[in-house]
Amino acid sequence: MADDTTDTKSSNQMWGGRFASGPDAIMEEINASIGFDKKLFAQDIRGSIAHATMLAHQGIISTDDKDKIVHGLNTILSEIESGNFEFSRQLEDIHMNVEARLATLIGPAAGRLHTARSRNDQVALDFRLWVKEELQKTERMLTGLIAAFLDRAEEHAESVMPGFTHLQTAQPVTFGHHCMAYVEMFGRDRSRVRHAIEHLDESPIGAAALAGTGYPIDRHMTARALGFREPTRNSIDTVSDRDFAIEFLSIAAIAGMHLSRLAEEIVIWSTPQFGFVRLSDAFSTGSSIMPQKKNPDAAELVRAKTGRINGSLVALLTIMKGLPLAYSKDMQEDKEQVFDAAESLELAIAAMTGMVRDMTVNTARMKAAAGSGYSTATDLADWLVREAGLPFRDAHHVTGRAVALAESKGCDLAELPLSDLQAIHAEITDKVYDVLTVEASVASRKSFGGTAPSEVRRQIAFWRARN
16 A cells, blocks of 8 residues: 555656646646637637538528527627636637537537537638638738838938948938838738738638538538638648648748848948937837937847747748648647737737838938948949940949049049049040939939839839739
């Protein structure tokens, strides 16, 4: 007896801490998903109402049972939305929590709801509906961000700033043109969102556990009722597919990367060394010890949240990579990754939209910086090609000598005397000064998609028509 007692104590100590009651406690802890999948309550109830309605229409359950089920489900929906529903870990997931409450409310009729379906196709439906709705929300938020950039681009179609490569001054551009680069980026993100909605727009319900069902169900009816284009076409793939979740995370990761690049620029631009923009107090904080500081915390947090989104994508890819068909319990681990990434992406887009709309642009500082680093050197080379007939490689060499001379004199190219330029190449005339200012440089870039204000306005009009 003593030995048995000792063994029991030893066993409990081995399980340890919160699992002191033994293996059952561990199984409950690892198996329960209600802590996170309760987020799917609205989709679960919506799917169940559509399923019950179809069952009654097909004569699989009675109209009376269907009416009781629908009334009970709507009651549960109201209870959850009002915070009066008690979720139970012992019931594992959102599906069993709803079903158990339904049985309490309407009695035996509740047991007919699960006819011709499985938790496998039920969770596939709930999750797919949730991701579809989240993608639609993301589409709206990206449209708002694009609109914010279009407004700033229109406001600053002629505001000159330095364009960078390698974070070194390259050529003058306009701030409007720079804003429109982000319009293109986030426009591609929105296109990916729209394509993802099209890809997932198939209803899983009716695939059952993995093989379909022998009941005379109408999957097209439930697909229409739930707003899907059509039902899925292979029951095995239906319950084992999480491509829609992975695609959402892929889109979120790419959009997050774009947001992070923008956040990095805002962090740099808001430093005293650059001084291109000033963030509003709503999106920055002070220092606890240095009263002069104004920190771009919102931009920095947007930059950081990209790491969380990337981690979620890698996690779900890793979860799915070794699973045989069809459903495996591993797939329970898919939702937290998507929920977390969706929350991070929403916050990042909202914060960035606010920063773009609220920030103050220092056009004078941008213009002064635009002329630094001999940013009109390429304009000089192009002038030599057009006006003096030099091959571009020769013009590049002549321009390099002019830049070296300006550096030695501590002046800009436009400040070099004509005699100095003619000493480098005799065919340079005083007309060259027409292209050596930053304003003339940007105005000349009239190629389609270029930085000339007229081109910037053309692209703004294009995007306003489609946004």
